[in-house]
Amino acid sequence: MQARSETPGVIMAAPSDRQVALRFARLTGGFWKAASARRAWFWSLLLAAAIILSVFANVTINRWNGWFFDALEKKDSESALIAMAVFPVLVLVAAGLGVVILVSRETFQVHWRQWVTAKLADSWVGERRFFRLSLSGYEPANPEYRIADDVRWATEPVVDFAIGLLSAVITIITFIEILWEIGGALTLRSGGAVIVIPAYLVLAAIVYAVLVSLLVTFVGRRLPSLIAARNEGEARLRFSLMRIRDHGETIALSRTEAGERRAVARTYDGLVGRWLAMIRQRGRLTWITNGSGALVPVVPLLLAAPKYLSGEMSLGGVVQVAAAFVAVQNAFNWVLDNFMRIAEWLAAARRVNELADALERVDGEPPGEHLAIQQSHDGLLHLDGVTLIDRDGRTLAADISCSLPPGATLHVSGELGLGKAALVQAVAGLWPWGRGTIMLPPGAFVTAVPQKLHLSEGSLRAILETGKAVPEAQLESALRRYGLSGLAPPLDESRDWDKELATGDRQRLALARAELERPDVVLLDEATSAFDTDAALELLTELRAARPDAIIIAFGQGAGFAEAATHRLLLKRAGGVVRMASRHVGPDQPGMAAALPAQAGPAE
Template sequence: MVPSTFDPGPAVSGLDRKVVLDFFRLARGWWHGATARRAWFLTAALVCLLIISVAVNFLVNAWNRRFFDALEASDATTASWEVLHFGGLVVCAAAVGVCIVLARETLQVRWREWLIGRLLDRWIGQQRYYRMRLDHTEPANPEYRIADDTRMATEPIVDFAIGLVLSLVSALTFVGVLWFVGGALTVHVGETTLTLPGYMVLAAIVYGVSASLLMLWIGRLLPNEMARRNEAEAKLRFELTRLRENSESVALIRGEDDERRALSVTYAELVARALRVVRRNGQITWLMNGSSVFVPVLPLLLAAPKYLAGDFTLGQVTQLAGAFIQVQLAIAWLVDNYRAIAQCYASILRVTELTRAIDNVDSDLEARHAGGIILAPSSSGAVRFDELTIADRSGRVLIDRADARIEPGEKVMISGESGTGKSTLVRALAGLWPWGTGIIALPEGASIAFVPERAYLPAGSLRAALLYPAQSAAVDDPILTEALVKAGLGYLADRLGDVDHWDQLLSNGERQRLALARLLVQQPDLVILDSATTALDEAAEVEMLERLIAALHGATLISVGLRPSLETLHDRKLVLARGANGASLSSVALRRVSETQ
């Protein structure tokens, strides 16, 4: 494993408004279309429950005044009744709280479900997951962005929305308490008398706005630091997963020390980034902790002069203190939630980077289709290369103006020296290689199967691996068993229903045999093998290819990169020969074994 180099890049100050807007343009789709009814029902239910919750808090605030006034007046009867009333308020508050939790978490789960589905459709659709890697435009760890960052982006947003609604309704409700119960404060300065109407409201606004502005200034770099820490976390997880998946190869070559050094480098960078977040959190904690201690005391200090002057009762002081805290929480909501906002923004940024990369791939693909390699239907059923030029990403020509025609049912081998573009030609045939010009015509309406050197086996049962990518197809077990026997895997026939890690359990040769067994089941019209039997010994390779050709008698076969000894199984070969301006393509006739018998 080669240690990764982390580029710290420039620090970003504050939140990028465009990032947030781009995310919400994507995520708001849950409230439209087929999911709109559920989304709006959950949203409306949650808002109603929040309003009821504020109403219960207001009743508790009013109860405080009545109860403490009863205590101050030594009115045991009223105090006893208020204790009973308080029991009812507790039950109401608990019931509303349970309903809020159910509505909130259901909304979070359903919204994330929709968002992940949307991202998966865009990432997997039109093979963008492959094209981004091919273009080197894929953001790091897209799977982490889809699986984890969607959760860390959507769940806090719901919580923030709840907090904002509560703050708004609470502010409107309890500002009235501060204004009417708190009244005005009269201050004597020398011979001048100053009257401050609604002084408790004014104090709450001044303190809340000041604390919020100070928080924005202190924590302006935290979102960027959190995004960079999350990136390092994802990279460490990826490298650990990669080591586990390649554990046998690493163990065989005794690469543990090198792997440990590489992981140490990655983790050291993670620690450095995490410590930067720790320092930012420390700065924010100064303000948050100081505010949490000061806010409960501040209304008592403000009410003390009027209480000592006999203008307030003890019940009024406790009522004002509770109302002040509620208003303060509403105004200074940012102070208490800035760290969570920064974490949420870091995940929003990573999701947005993925969606932008997908958009860029789509734009590039449209531009290339306008002037790149054209995939066209062939009504005759033949495979044609018309003036086909294939280049690499830098524009260097690999294959120069190739013309060829492969008739239906013909067996053709493509050979040439390493680096002449054989595998790139296969990618172009699959529509995955956009760089170049000319036309590739493929049989119209034909079923086409590409078999790469490294066979992919999905997670699940052996049956699913054998039917992939048509796992839901209804195929009888005897057909699957026959395909396994012909592919030399008859000993696996009684394990069709077994679920296992087949990509790790089977050897390279067995995986290739399983991929060829798929062809025997699916019976495609056109088969393109890209070094698909290289893990087999020469005798097994000949036997396997003979069985495949016999079973797919009428199918067109294009074999790339096979051993020269297999030429006799083909009608002819197309040879890529290196030239000054790229490889040229020429045709050489062969005599198939079946023709000589």
């Protein structure tokens, strides 16, 4: 089977189930090695010990069956009464071991999932990979869904599989000994010939289990891919519904709900088709599972009947052999009993692996041409022949060059289009595609002030502190300077600030937050678009007073700000590409406008 890779235009083979399992083991195996190792090993060993003791408890109960039914057959009331007195103790031990298994299993699952979720979430959020991943083209569908749900589906079953596999191995070893000991050999006579089948119950259990397992594997081989497709469809449906919620105001005002409804209907129709394909496959598999479930209790009785009728086996032996046969059969058919869960686990593990692989790839060098980010030797910010392209190779902006000293204010205007967002992201270290060099002052901290600040859940203090504690007086002073003194009292209240703050207040808050970050380079991405020129200049004057040595680059601000800037950069579209405007218009440069002279010298 082939699958399209995350890189456009590249076809690569999809990893096999074995490769998926090994990759997932490498990804999650650090739980037993990191700071969580002591906890991981404690619960692992406790769970393993409880499972082993539980199997031996089941063996003891099996032997009790032989003891009790033999006593009934012999009408040995004394032995029967002793057996009845012993039985509650066995039940109490088995129940206690069951409780230990339950608590240790679920506790282990919670801690393991916590570790894996933290590892992926930290990797996704850290180093702004969530954004870089969306730009890179490597991003798998719905990464947040993979972290929230697929990690659970990929970790919890593994613990159950380990329990089942360990229990199955020990069960096979212990109960086969019972079948061998009690069942013995089967002697068949045909005419004068005598055929002896040694350990015939053991052989019957093995042959039966192998045949059923092979049949299940053959019939259900497509199930993992069908389950993966269904999970992907569920994620797409959830994303479609979240999109409506996130853009609810725009959709309601523009009355485009009919189109959104049709989009959701198409997504759900695709999901229904995937569900039906999976249901048909499960229906075929159910023929085998239900048929085997009906046969397993009967087969050992039919096999033991000849020896019981001939007097070679007691009633207790028949009951004991039947129970042992069923136990061995269940152990051998572990794959059969867990085939659906294994298929679901493989689908979830594959999705988790894809996200982990994408996060690793995004840290690598981007394919094709890429910008160079370096430190300058003179303390200035340099854009040296910067050309920005998208990941498909199309040029967005070309030949941008300028040098800015500390304290400079650059106003960028003109026909920016998509190139504006790319230029902001490039200076912020997020846009990798292009040519040329961006040189930042040594150790420079770059922050961007967006047109609409994202307000996460929680308090305003958490939004303003930006990862480090800020003195109360400093917080209140910043709010007051930007006209937000009214927000000081509810600073620690958790509200839905995303809905409570108007656009103007959000932009004021973004500027206050930028000041508190103490940046060396500030990128203003239409950060004062909600204000008139005078109000915007007042706010930017406050920012400049707080950070006099910071380099401020403003995109899309009004003409009033252009006059107050120390440097200006004009971009014009020529030949379908946005370029830095030349200083002089010549006949060989049609459509190019002269660069505006800056008050303190040209941008160069």
